[in-house]
Amino acid sequence: MPEFNYKEELSKIPFDPGVYRYFDETGEIIYVGKAKSLRNRVSSYFLKSSQHDRKTKRLVSQIRRIEYTIVNSEWDALLLENQLIKQLQPKFNILLKDDKTYPFICITHERFPRVFVTRNLDRKKGTYYGPFAQLRSMHALLDMFKALYTIRSCQLPLTKSNVEAGKFKVCLEYHIGNCKGPCEGLQGEEDYDVEIEQIHQILKGNLALPQQYFKEKMLAAAEQMAFEQAHAWKTKIEHLSVFQSKATVINPKIGNIDVLTIVSDEEAAYLNFMKIKQGYMVATQTIELKKKLDESDTEILAMMIVEMREKYGSEAREMLCNIRPDLEMKLEVNVPQIGDKKKLLDMSMKNVMYFRREKAERREVEASATTSKKDRVLIRLKTDLQLKTLPRHIECFDNSNIQGTNPVSAMVCFKEGKPSKKDYRHFNIKTVVGPNDFASMNEVVGRRYLRLIAEDQPLPDLIVIDGGKGQLSAACDALKGLGIYGQVPIIGIAKRLEEIYFPEDSLPLYIDKKSESLKLIQQIRDEAHRFAITFHRDKRSKGSLVSELEGVDGVGKVTATKLLKHFGSVRAIRESSLETLTPLIGLDRARKVRAYFDAMAQ
Known part of the structure; x- marks a missing residue:
């Protein structure tokens, strides 16, 4: 391969916004970047080498070819960069991976839709909600759906022709009340779809629709004197209220908003993302990104704004950050200083700072081979x-x-x-x-x-x-x-x-x-x-023993407790002699105790 002449290459690069790609001598892409001005950004790698850290110098030393793509704006460049990094996984980039780790809840696009958990996304098959970084919150949702609704759990193809032909029979789920039997035509599509729509609303963070639906059903049942049905609807309202009480309420007036905060050190960046929907926190995740070069917080933040919003399907028009990204965005990015939004930003910062500290402490533990299990x-x-x-x-x-x-x-x-x-x-x-x-x-x-x-x-x-x-x-x-x-x-x-x-x-x-x-x-x-x-x-045993001794004529609670304290058990009292008992409780009571146990022994 001929020697790389960067000066000649730089003269060909335009000043437009776009994405650039660096290749090594084997033809492998080693770095993808975005720029408001392609020539200015790419030139900085070669003309300001003395200002670079060791990792960046190593990158520059391996560059043998440059390619670029011109786009309309820096925002478009950011989107393209995000996709190329995921697709190509260059070794000098912070790696962004399509999420295959965390699960999603899928509601299928079929007659009598199913609701299930999956890690494989196929948008043609259904609507996906997630990903769920906290599995327990996902399972809490699924448990609530099971308590509130009668959604089928089978995978039968319930086409109209199949159901009308009587191909299927109801299963145990029908008999125990978890399903209304759409497989045998015992439940209509319209009735089923009402429940599916409510599940959609809950997963979108809107609890008002199902709450109103349950309330109307409860009142209607009560008016018809169907009190058992009314109580069943009331129970569903309570299930929803319990879930709502456990959700983190931010402030309903805030509406839909995203939060993304970042702190970093020389080795890694730490970010916390929060998705707020109608005043409720519906998703949150804290992550660590290992730095490959000396990436700035503003660069990483801009990249992760696109990544996290795409990952969690956010359509919020505003995002709160602790720093302002260094590019124009098709999104309102604010750094609040006062009010509820500042409190929300502080909550996110608190999460990311704890996460960073936790990671540091974990590394300390792992690095110390002498740390005992107790201390660990x-x-x-x-x-x-x-x-x-x-x-x-x-x-x-x-x-x-x-x-x-x-x-x-x-x-x-x-x-x-x-x-x-x-x-x-x-x-x-x-x-x-x-x-x-x-x-x-x-x-x-x-x-x-x-x-x-x-x-x-x-x-x-x-x-x-x-x-x-x-x-x-x-x-x-x-x-x-x-x-x-x-x-x-x-x-x-x-x-x-x-x-x-x-x-x-x-x-x-x-x-x-x-x-x-x-x-x-x-x-x-x-x-x-x-x-x-x-x-x-x-204590219960002692109480029962005291009660047994109180059955003796002339023995009260004080005397019974005194005997138990001295002898330790009723059996020891039963086996004691008159001479042993007399100094403790007197001759008269001692005779009565002995007479009681002697009579029982006959």
Whole structure:
């Protein structure tokens, strides 16, 4: 191949906006870039070599041919660059890949459409929603659809001719009420399509249509005195309300808007994307991009604006960013300084900063071969829960009141990731009458930390409450009463889905079920539960023994408790002699106790 004469090549390049491509000596494309002025941008690689970093100098040294494509605007150049990078995957570009990792929800274009999860996109087959970076939120949607609607789960070709010919029979899903049997013509297309349209609306972030539909059906059933049907429609409204309450509400007045923030270091860029639809956050993803050259934040941001909007199918007319991209866009890009939009930008920045810190801490752990498993788990837990310090001292509370009797609470203590049994504590509920988990939690948390403060003992690094938002709120109220709320991180763990709740945050955190940190929290929670149950069982057992002794004529609760405390069990009392009993309860009561057990033995 003849020697590359860059000066001759540069003289041929126009000053128009466009996309340029660099080839190496084998003819392979090694870099794709965009430019407002092709000649000025390409010239900068060769004429300002002293200002380049090592990676860029290496790129320039391998260039043997230049090609370019002229376009109408810099925005068009950005779109073309995005497509070429995905298609060609040049080794010096930040790699953008067509999303085949995260799943989508597909609603098919067929008679009696199906709703299912897929990772393969074929726009001809259906409408796709996603991708879903958080799988749990996707499954929550699918579970809700199953509770609200009767959409078929089969893959039968329900053409009109097939159904009329009676080719299919209803399956178990019909008999258990999950499907209305369109395969046998038991449900019409119009009725089915009403539910499909509502699923479309929910996936678009619009809950108003299904809410209104369910409400009208409920009122109509109530007017016809069909109260069971009315209750069924009311239940559907409640399902939708529960889902809506878990969605992150930004501000309905904000409407449809995207948010994209970026921070970077020498090695990588970190970005957080949020898609806001009618005031609800319907999608969010935080990603890391490894830098190939010394790309600026504005360059990366411009590229990722196109990528994330295409990936999540956004049609919002406005995007909020923490910096302004250095090009004109067919999109309003703002850097808000005040108001709700600034709060939204701050939320995105908070996510991306935590993500960056998490990545740095993970690299530290991986780089240190000497890091013990104990420290690794604690570092992981610190990262997952976004704590400021390592949780070396963790305390967990649990209540126990089986069938409302003998309410008790227990606290277990873990230090350095291991149980510290000498620090375990039992609590008899003193101020609460009857089974009231919230009030009991408030009492025992308050008693525990009032004592630590009075004794000038160190507070834990993390408090775990076995329960959801209600128990967590009660515990927080106790900390507020002591003036230490905010000084100690506190979380609640709900059993059913292993959701982690934070104070004043309605949206739970879902830690990867394979994560060592979640396993540690579960171990602590299970130990607290075991300790509380054991104490409760002992108390119930002791209570039943006291009741048995109270059956003896002349023996009351005080005497019965005294005997049990001394002998430990009814069996030991039964086997005791008159001489042993007399010093404890007197001769008269001792004779009555002996007479009672002697009579039982006959």
